[in-house]
Structures are given as C-alpha cells and as structure tokens.
Amino acid sequence: MARGAVSYQLIKEDKNTGARLGLLRTPHGDFATPMFMPVGTQATVKTLTPEELYAMGSQVILCNTYHLFLRPGRELVKKAGGLHSFMNYSRGILTDSGGFQVFSLAPLRKITEEGVTFRSHIDGSKQFLSPEIATQVQEDLGSDIAMAFDECIPYPADYDYAKRSTERTLRWAERCLRSHSRLDQGIFGIVQGGMYPDLRRFSARETAALDFPGFGIGGLSVGESKEQMYETLALTTEVLPKDKPRYLMGVGTADHIVEAVNLGVDMMDCVFPTRVARNGTAMTRQGRLVVRNALYAEDFLPVEEGCSCYTCRNYSRAYIRHLFKAEETLALRLLTIHNLHFLLTLAAEIRQAIAEDKFAEYRRRFWENYGR
Amino acid sequence: MARGAVSYQLIKEDKNTGARLGLLRTPHGDFATPMFMPVGTQATVKTLTPEELYAMGSQVILCNTYHLFLRPGRELVKKAGGLHSFMNYSRGILTDSGGFQVFSLAPLRKITEEGVTFRSHIDGSKQFLSPEIATQVQEDLGSDIAMAFDECIPYPADYDYAKRSTERTLRWAERCLRSHSRLDQGIFGIVQGGMYPDLRRFSARETAALDFPGFGIGGLSVGESKEQMYETLALTTEVLPKDKPRYLMGVGTADHIVEAVNLGVDMMDCVFPTRVARNGTAMTRQGRLVVRNALYAEDFLPVEEGCSCYTCRNYSRAYIRHLFKAEETLALRLLTIHNLHFLLTLAAEIRQAIAEDKFAEYRRRFWENYGR
Secondary structure: OOOOOOEEEEEEEOOOOOOEEEEEEEOOEEEEEOEEEOEOOOOOOOOOOHHHHHHOOOOOEEEOHHHHHHOOOHHHHHHOOOHHHHHOOOOOEEEOOOHHHHHOOOOOEEEOOOOEEEEOOOOOOEEEEOHHHHHHHHHHHOOOEEEOOOOOOOOOOOHHHHHHHHHHHHHHHHHHHHHOOOOOOEEEEEEOOOOOHHHHHHHHHHHHOOOOOOEEEOOOOOOOOHHHHHHHHHHHHHHOOOOOOEEEOOOOOHHHHHHHHHOOOOEEEOOHHHHHHHOOEEEEOOEEEEOOOHHHOOOOOOOOOOOOOHHHHHOOHHHHHHHHHOOOHHHHHHHHHHHHHHHHHHHHHHHHHHHOOOHHHHHHHHHHHOOO | OOOOOOEEEEEEEOOOOOOEEEEEEEOOEEEEEOEEEOEOOOOOOOOOOHHHHHHOOOOOEEEOHHHHHHOOOHHHHHHOOOHHHHHOOOOOEEEOOOHHHHHOOOOOEEEOOOOEEEEOOOOOOEEEEOHHHHHHHHHHHOOOEEEOOOOOOOOOOOHHHHHHHHHHHHHHHHHHHHHOOOOOOEEEEEEOOOOOHHHHHHHHHHHHOOOOOOEEEOOOOOOOOHHHHHHHHHHHHHHOOOOOOEEEOOOOOHHHHHHHHHOOOOEEEOOHHHHHHHOOEEEEOOEEEEOOOHHHOOOOOOOOOOOOOHHHHHOOHHHHHHHHHOOOHHHHHHHHHHHHHHHHHHHHHHHHHHHOOOHHHHHHHHHHHOOO
C-alpha cells in the first residue's frame, strides 16, 4: 500500500463532546473535517457542474465503483486519465468499493470466499468483483481514497451470519491492502459487525490493526432505530484510533451529521440531499419543505429564508414549483444546489463551532430548531 | 400603444449584401443586432440558469405565451412582478403571442373572427385567445417585446385560404395595437402571406403601415424549400421599412442565420439548438455531430475543437457520451451550452464582419466549411 498518500491531522478535540476538528490530506488537496461528501454516482453529482460544487464549498465527493465498473468501465476512465480528468473535478474524490451495491442485488448475486458474482442491473450480464478486482478498479478510476471491498450486513441479521460476514470482511480487507499498489491513492478499511457490540468492537479493533490510513464505518442507517445506530456508532469510534479519520458511510441528513460529529465522526456521505431534491423536497434548518406542494404555488419567498445559496438568492418557491410542474430540469438543479449547500454549510458551521469550543451549544441550538 | 418603449437604430448597412448592423433599445437594455434569441418556452431556457446565458452573450430570449398562459398562468407571473423577476432574467425578453401554438393544435381548435377556441394540451380544458386577450396576457407577462396575435399559415395552403388568413391577421394586428397599453413594452406586428409573392407584399406593406416599432416575419421554415423560403424572405424585407427591426420567427440553424442576415433580417429565434442538444446532437461549424454515437465512446477531444464554450473547455466527447448513456441531465446541459454558445458566437461574428465590411467574405467562408 502507498503509505502517506492520504493522511489525517487531528487539529482539535472538543472538550465537552466527541467532536473533532481535523485536516484530511489527499493528493488533490487538504480538506477540513468534519466534512459532508456529495455523491456523484456515475461520475457526476447529478444535475451540477464542478464549479457549482466548488462555489458551495464542496471538498471531497464520492463516486460509485459499482456503477462506473459497469458503465463506462474502468478502461475508459483510465484512458481519460482517471476520474478527476474525466469528470473535471479537481478536488478530492473518494470511491466506494462496489460492495454495498453488489450485495444489495440479492438474489441476483452469489457470495464465495473469493468474491461476489452478480448480474449487471443495466444489461443482465454476469459480472464478478473480488477484493483484488475492486481494488484494481479503484486504482484505474484514480480516486484519492479507495475503500476496501466489504459486505454491508443487512438489518436485522442473526448473530452467526453477522459474525461470519464480519470475519470475511476482515479477511477481504487484508487482501485489499495487499493488492493495493497505487502510490497517489489511499485505501480505507471498513468496520462492520452489524448491531452486535462485541462484533463491532472486534471489527473495529482488528481493522484498526491493519495499516489503513482511515476507516469507514459501514452497516449503519440500514433500518435500525436511531438509538441503536448512535449506540453502535459510539462504541465503534471509541475503539478506532484517534490519529486516523472515521468515515460514516451513507449517512447524511442534518440531524445524523450533527449527532455523528458529536460521536467523533469526521466524514459522511449520503444520496439523500440530491435524491430528495429531484423529488421536489428541500432540506432546511426546520426540517423538510416539499416545494412541489400546492401550498407554495403563490409563495414568493425563497426556499429557505436567510439561506445564502444561489437558489435562495435568486428564485422563489413559486417559480421552483412551476418548474417542477412543467417538468423542467432546472427545478432539480436548483433544489440540488440548495440541499447540498445546506449540508456543506452545516459542516462548515460545525467546524467553526468546534474551533471556538462551542459545538455542544451549536448542537443544542440545532435541535431547538430542527423539526419545528 | 406605448411609443418609444422599444426602438431600433440602424447603425450600418452592408455595401455588398442586405446585412444590417443595428441596436435594439428595450426597457431592459440595448442589444446588438443581428441577434439570435434562445428560447425559454416555460420561463426557463431548458437546463440553464440566466448566468450561464449571460456568460455566452445571450441578449434577448423568447418565452411562449401559450405555455405560460396555461401554466403557471398570467396572474401568477403578474404577481411575481413579471417574467424578468419570476425567472430571474435581467436582459431582454420577447414573448410570442400564442398564435403559432394555438393554430398548430388543429383539429383541437376553432377559429372565428373574434379569436381562437382551443383545448389545453395539459388538461384538455377549453380555452380562448383573441388579439385583445393575447395582448393583455403579454402585458401581464411583462416582456419587453410582445407580438401581435396572428395565424401562421401552414404549407402548402391554397391561395384563397392564404389570402383570407393574411387579411384576418392584418385586422387582428390592428386590434392588438389598439388594445395594447403597457408603457414599458413594445409590440411587433407580424407579416404573413404564405408563399404567395403578392400576399407577402400586401401583408408587409399593410402591416408596416401600422404603428408598430418592429415586425415579425412569420410563416417561413414551415416545410417549403430553402429556395422558396429565401425568395419569400427577400421580397418581404424589401418592402419593410429600414428604420425598424425585422424578426424572422422560428428560424435559427447556422445556415439559416447567415442567409437571413444576408437578406436583411435583424432578429431570429429557434428551439432547434436546445432541442437537438437534449437529443445528443451538437451543432458545429462543420455541421452536426451526434455525440451519443458509439464513434465517440473513446474520443477525448472536445465537442468542437477550437470552441471556447464552457463545455468544450472542460469536457470530452467521451464524457458527454457517457452522461447521455447513463441518462444524466448534465449531458443535456453541456450540449445546450455548446449549441447556444455556437449560435450566439456566430451572431457576434456576423456583427463584427458587418462592422468591418466583410460580411460577404464571412458568408463565403461559412459555406466553405459548413456541411463538410
């Protein structure tokens, strides 16, 4: 493995909470944590250009190995000079390993110790991913941070299944590490363990013992209660080393971000903000606002009063609702801008609060507003 | 009618051709002609923001009265403070009268001297537009330039039908003019006459005799041959006064723009560049390039070499093709940017050529490249 391509500098630990301020160093720049990572599944954050992402403070984005492996394929992206060049994004890019998508294809997939055979959702063709192949594909994609090939354990799962899966993910993590060779890329291990405290601790401890520069925390926000999620997260971050970044995978609503930071998480990603935007839902400090609703037909206020995003500075709820009714794609774009701006701004405020020893207060005020 | 809200200043007539350099003065600024006007049917130039349009030199855009009349409705746009405020476009806006769309709804419409009864394509509801109503709707929309309510004569049409229709359009033009009262808006009359030289001359002469600050030329590019179109256009611009702008309606491929300018046209609009962009076709100086084609799967050149648009500066044919295959809306946006930039740049080059007495040469060079 390439040592040093990606590293983490812990700048400050909050006195009263688990929150941490840090710096994630990557081949495409140093980025402030805690951070929210917009998702660009198919080598594009849906509807947006990179410049629009930069303007709202986007740092690292996530692209999906499963999707890019199938289309346009690793070879094409490699020929293009890697994802950064292909999609014109010059800041950090993290790729997942494809494991999450492949496992969710059940019953269209078969797991062995070697890897997973599955059928493409695009053309039904038979495909195979293993720890080695997933690692090589991510090397071809040229992300700054690759992720180890793992199984995201479904919820609920019985103890024996969770144990066998967690142990296999650990063996796969070692294989990923051994096969990884790209010098300008880091690869993160992934903690699993389901909702079983002993398996979580085992997975966190054993994965942390491997020479990864950072760790994903997988298998959360998969159907368990919020209490269960936060408890499991807390005992995971307790075990993980303080000098490496913790990335809570697939989690990213405002409330989850605030709570995850409180429990010591540094990185998060989620399709939620971009997906609900395309359905006509805006995320705000008070909760969700369904702009499509007839309620907003003659409402000339911005989506969220006081918001400084491009959308709120220039357009009314009535206009955006009109665009949705008229099936104009600008509607999707305007709400995507708002929702990502909202979460990226939230992350920036959180960093500021930690820097000023005010995160506990920030968190309290957040909850006073949220859901009202 | 509001005298002076919109006016035209003829800056220069080309010595060797019919080309004219001019300035169109509107309540939202003075704009250089000849100009191409991007189409924003439903109060949005599909996929783009106003800022993207400004960046490529967009001046006046066209919005469709028929569509906005049905959705979101004149009242809502009026409450929003008019189209400029509603859609956040600060430069010129021209609205058509709705006539073209309503007449194309046959057999779902009925024409009388009073106006046209038709059924909405959205919900099937019965609707009515007359010269007075179309004018009032455009006053509510608050465009800089409104258009008179006319019938676009289909092709082919027999002489008697064309004559009766042309005479009615003329009577309607007078009614539009009488009912128009908005002080910060101009209204253009529209020349019809089908492909019959005497009817065209009659329509041009009689419409020009009315107190309009500019004239649309309608009923061209409706199925006739190019020769017929250019002949009919030539005899129309011959009759129209030199001190008022001539707007060739619904025409706007590169070859048509060059030829129309050559025959004395000042303004054009067309959905073609934005529509074909969404189908994966780029417009270039050599003709069309279907980026969706497998031919471009591994082509890392820009859409058009030497093009300075945002898309060509930052993305490859291979990437844009990938976006189309993956059904990503950024694909539509990137090609829309390229195609509109292409026509707006073409218009800017034409103006420069006229200013330098080189339009004939520009036109010759254009044809040497085009279609190769």
